[in-house]
Amino acid sequence: EADIYQTPRYLVIGTGKKITLECSQTMGHDKMYWYQQDPGMELHLIHYSYGVNSTEKGDLSSESTVSRIRTEHFPLTLESARPSHTSQYLCASSVHGGGGYGYTFGSGTRLTVV
């Protein structure tokens, strides 16, 4: 049973369009993340948030932006999609405690810009 949801699963869109990838979690986690993965490559962190109204850029530069107005919602927006944005985008949330770490990933959005 998925506790973190991403929509859409697949998106094919034309160059120049504005898109928003949705990510919601029902676990009440404060920390949320966006990763980008190109085929055969590692997952790169592009954005993260430690709570409401907190957003930071990750290790990989991205033209996308994020917002965190509610704890459970962490959408990612591309103002003007380009073919170079074609990739898989993965959202995650995490909780730390008891000496351990729990990260949960959504199923991802595979974006194709034509």
Add this chain to the structure above:
Amino acid sequence: DQQVKQNSPSLSVQEGRISILNCDYTNSMFDYFLWYKKYPAEGPTFLISISSIKDKNEDGRFTVFLNKSAKHLSLHIVPSQPGDSAVYFCAAINTDKLIFGTGTRLQVFP
């Protein structure tokens, strides 16, 4: 500068045998390591983790070994099953963020 490295892009193992996936890291400040399994067009699924204060953690068919002096960890799967065929990612935690390796594609054949 890649901090987490998986030098074997692929591994092929016969069903029932042991699969050993390796991972090296460069940052001695990492204090927690995780292994994830990933299918194409799906999100990573957590498998097993290990704290830097331990050298072994076992969960069913999965065992992770950590050698801090060598900055090396490995995932052992025994016995391997065809359903284990996927891409396996090693990851380390740095200031609450996961840093992933490039992945190893495991294929388990009958």
